[in-house]
Amino acid sequence: MPEGPEIRRAADRISKVLIGKEIIESNFYYEGIKEKEGKVKNKNIKEITTRGKAMIIRFIND
Structure with missing residues (x-):
């Protein structure tokens, strides 16, 4: 399992590459969040950051 600093470097x-780009297609493989796929489609990525071992992607809300 990668540690926090490795996740931070990966997010950077x-x-x-992705900041400001539009999400054209998404595939969520975990059934618990699969219904959220439509919420990110056609959204632009605002920021990619980390919290502990989690990578967080924030979107621009229109």
């Missing part, structure tokens, strides 16, 4: 690298 992913941010450079």
Whole structure:
């Protein structure tokens, strides 16, 4: 399991590519959140950050 600093470095690298980009398609594999797929479609990514070992993606709300 990656530790916090590794997750932070990964978030920084992913941010450079995805910030400001629009989500065209999503696939949520966990049944508990599968119904949320439509909420992120056509949204732009505002920020990618971390909290502990979790990577958090924030979207621009229109």
